[in-house]
Amino acid sequence: MRSATPHNDPQRVIQWGMVGAGRIARRFAQGLAYVPDAQLSAIWSRRAEPAQALAAEFGGEACADFEALLASGIDALYIATVQDSHADYAIAALQAGLHVLCEKPATINRPQLERVLDAARTAERLFMEAMKPPFYPLYRKLRAHLSAEPIGDVGLVRAGCSVPGVPHDHPSLSFEHAGGALLDIGIYEMFLAVDWLGAPREVQTLGRLGETGVDTFASLNSLHERGMAQLFCGLDLHGKGDALLMGKAGHVTIHEPWWNPSRATIRYADGRVAELDEPFEGGGLNYETAHFCELIRAGEMESPLMPHSKSLQMIAMADAARVALGLRFAGE
Structure with a gap:
C-alpha cells in the first residue's frame, strides 16, 4: 500500500523519537548506530x-x-512502553503526522x-508492529533456502519459550499493565504460526493464571489456513x-533463541542436511528499523x-487464548 508522502532523497536522515526509556528502549537506541541515515532526536x-540518561x-x-x-x-516514533499504553500513544502520534513503529504486542x-x-489509514502514515524475527539475516536466508530447496508446504509449526524468575513487580506480571505470558512471550510464537501457516481458524488453549491475575x-x-x-x-x-517447521519433504529447526535467530538446521526426508549460520549485529532491532526507514522513504x-x-491475526489468537483462560483486562 503506497499513500504516504515519500521522502524523495533516498539518503535523507530519518529523525526518530522514542517514548519509553526502559531496557527495550535502550536496545533500540543502541541499534540505531547500525542503521544508515537514521538518528535519535528526542525521547520522553x-x-x-x-x-x-538515554539522551545523554x-x-x-x-x-x-x-x-x-x-x-x-x-519523522517517526518508536513506542517502547508497557503494552496497555501502546494504542493511545500510537493514535496520538499518527494523528500528529508521524510514522509509528510500535513494540510488540501492538x-x-x-x-x-x-x-x-x-x-494510520486516515493520517496516511506508516504503522508497523515491531516484530523482529522476519527481518533477521538468518530468517531471510532460511526463506530463500526453502524457496530454492523446499521441504514442501509447511504443515506444522511448533515453538515455545518459558522464562521463570520474573520479579514480582515486573510489568510482565502486572494485571494493570496487561502483562502475562501470552502477550509478552506468546505473541512471538503466534507470529511464527501465522507467518508460515496463515490466518488462524481455531485456537484451543490450556493454561493457568498466577497470583497477580495474569x-x-x-x-x-x-x-x-495451511x-x-x-x-x-x-x-x-x-x-x-x-x-x-515441518513439511512433507523435511523439517527445519530454528535453534534457540529462535526469535533472535542465527542458526537453523534443515533435514530432508532423503537424508540431506543443510546448516545455516547467519550471525546478526547491533542487537537485532536494527534490521526492523532499517526496513521501516526504507518504507518511509518509499x-x-x-x-x-x-x-x-x-x-490482526496474531492478536486474534491472543484474544481467543485469553478468553479460554478467563483473562480480561480493565476496559475490555
Missing part, C-alpha cells in the same frame, strides 16, 4: 531521569512531556488494533526456545514483511 518517558548517552533531546515529543520535528486486543490501523503459562493448539501449530509460553517454568503505509493482516 514518564520518569524524567531515565530519559535524560545516545544523543537527542529529553522532552518535558509527550506533546513536546510529538512536536519535536521527528495493542492488547483486536478492537484496539483496529482503531490504531484506522488512525497468565503465567499457556499451551495452544491452533488450526490455520496447517496446525503447537505453541507454549510461560513465566513460571524454564523451557527451551527453539522452533520446528512512501509506504504498510510493510510487506510485517503487514497489518499478520498483526
